Amino acid sequence: MRTIAVTNQKGGSGKTTTAVNLAAALAETRRKVLLIDLDPQASASSWLGVADGGKGLFELLVGNGNLVDLVYETAFAGVSLVPGSNWMVGVEKAMAGEVGAETVLRKAIQSLPRNRWDIILLDCPPSLGLMVVSALVAAQEVVVPVEAHVMALSGLANLLQTVERVKERLNPGLAISTILPCRVDVRKNLSKEVVERLRSRFGRLVPPTVIRENVRLAEAPSFEQPITAYSPESSGAVDYRAAAGELLKRGKER
Amino acid sequence: MRTIAVTNQKGGSGKTTTAVNLAAALAETRRKVLLIDLDPQASASSWLGVADGGKGLFELLVGNGNLVDLVYETAFAGVSLVPGSNWMVGVEKAMAGEVGAETVLRKAIQSLPRNRWDIILLDCPPSLGLMVVSALVAAQEVVVPVEAHVMALSGLANLLQTVERVKERLNPGLAISTILPCRVDVRKNLSKEVVERLRSRFGRLVPPTVIRENVRLAEAPSFEQPITAYSPESSGAVDYRAAAGELLKRGKER
Ligand SMILES: Nc1ncnc2c1ncn2[C@@H]1O[C@H](COP(=O)(O)OP(=O)(O)OP(=O)(O)O)[C@@H](O)[C@H]1O
Ligand SMILES: Nc1ncnc2c1ncn2[C@@H]1O[C@H](COP(=O)(O)OP(=O)(O)OP(=O)(O)O)[C@@H](O)[C@H]1O
Numbered sequence A, B: 001m002r003t004i005a006v007t008n009q010k011g012g013s014g015k016t017t018t019a020v021n022l023a024a025a026l027a028e029t030r031r032k033v034l035l036i037d038l039d040p041q042a043s044a045s046s047w048l049g050v051a052d053g054g055k056g057l058f059e060l061l062v063g064n065g066n067l068v069d070l071v072y073e074t075a076f077a078g079v080s081l082v083p084g085s086n087w088m089v090g091v092e093k094a095m096a097g098e099v100g101a102e103t104v105l106r107k108a109i110q111s112l113p114r115n116r117w118d119i120i121l122l123d124c125p126p127s128l129g130l131m132v133v134s135a136l137v138a139a140q141e142v143v144v145p146v147e148a149h150v151m152a153l154s155g156l157a158n159l160l161q162t163v164e165r166v167k168e169r170l171n172p173g174l175a176i177s178t179i180l181p182c183r184v185d186v187r188k189n190l191s192k193e194v195v196e197r198l199r200s201r202f203g204r205l206v207p208p209t210v211i212r213e214n215v216r217l218a219e220a221p222s223f224e225q226p227i228t229a230y231s232p233e234s235s236g237a238v239d240y241r242a243a244a245g246e247l248l249k250r251g252k253e254r
């Protein structure tokens, strides 16, 4: 059971679009995927048809309840969901000063039935706070979606530092597996330059195929369908299937 | 001296691009503008050439120091900056449980010399936490940049509720002056549909001109120049000048 954190503190970098569509593309390969929505804004949850996730995940993260009881089976075969909700805004406050608050999620994930899911994806909010640190403590791998724009680059150092710190102090098995360029506009030099900079800085962490800008990906949420259901022939679907394939390959290598 | 909060908890909605380029466009009309960067990711500050804002704003927000001592004069006439920095991540924790923490910024702004600036713009992080509430308490007006995409719409109710609550309990003079559609791609139906939905929901809060997608706006940060300096003929510059003009008009009506 691989646990993968999808994270980048920069807003709008493509985290949710990546988490939802990777989940669907992986499910197409007959893997069973559990998506856990750690963002109080819960956009992954709405996308998968759960507009109000309720108090469950909040309760769990402050110490009560079982993760398996919070699982929804979505309309998409192989994609299960633990939804987020606005309640989660209160977790950081409720757990302020609580020893080991950042380990609660890991414990909950480790208590899941061993064979029910192959991959767990954690969709993170745009910050480096308790939700994100909890995801990094619980995961073995990190996928970092990066919008192919300049402003996206300056925060990466901070993110890498946070990953390093979690690795040193709380989770020695943690590693970044993928730096995923998103919203790449192949006609724009800026886009290509940013992807080049990412490749030269991160080498093979950047997969051969990137995620291109595709309006179908932006439309899909209002139809509450991942791209593989909404527009299976679109470049968005093609790119996320390629990204899923790459993720599976890298998983084998670890 | 008008104080304007530029806020939207959705990541990547165009807050920083709007704050920096409105500041520059307003300065072109000979107004004196002070931009205060309330985001620990400090992208507005890097854009205006201050990569490391230091501990000043953190210290101020936990109760020490004078705002006027933290002001940088940027390379752009009429645009002053109080930079953000990663130190500000610690403000919420340091002020947890502190009575009236959300009023510290307002007090600091009110202590500024009365005639040195005409407009104060507050660039906010993608959240509804202490920095954003402090901005809403300090401001008279709110500008809400909204990316012309579906996922941008669901968080608006939450934001409006927060504005209402601040208005009722802490700042009766607060009002949303502008809902600003950003990154509008005129060739995409999705973009046009989202703008239409915003117009039907918010009426004249949505200005006649919107901010179109323009790669020059995405390139400008790496040149550390607002769009008005980097590419004065671009649609990005045209649109932000129009938005600035609209903001000035609405200011007169209040
Ligand atoms: N490849 C793409 N093509 C077109 N639009 C995209 C693409 N990827 C993401 N988007 C759009 O960009 C916006 C931001 O994407 P998304 O919400 O997935 O980012 P995020 O990192 O999860 O944001 P947040 O920081 O708010 O959680 C959304 O409106 C989404 O529909
Ligand atoms: N009109 C536009 N045309 C092209 N690119 C744009 C436009 N507006 C914003 N961008 C780009 O979109 C991305 C997000 O914009 P920006 O950083 O201003 O949003 P934000 O709301 O401040 O994000 P955050 O939530 O992280 O603070 C940036 O890479 C920016 O360069």
Ligand SMILES: [Mg+2]
Binding pocket: A015, A016, A017, A039, A043, A124, A125
């Ligand atoms: Mg998201």
Ligand SMILES: [Mg+2]
Binding pocket: B015, B016, B017, B039, B043, B124, B125
């Ligand atoms: Mg910003």
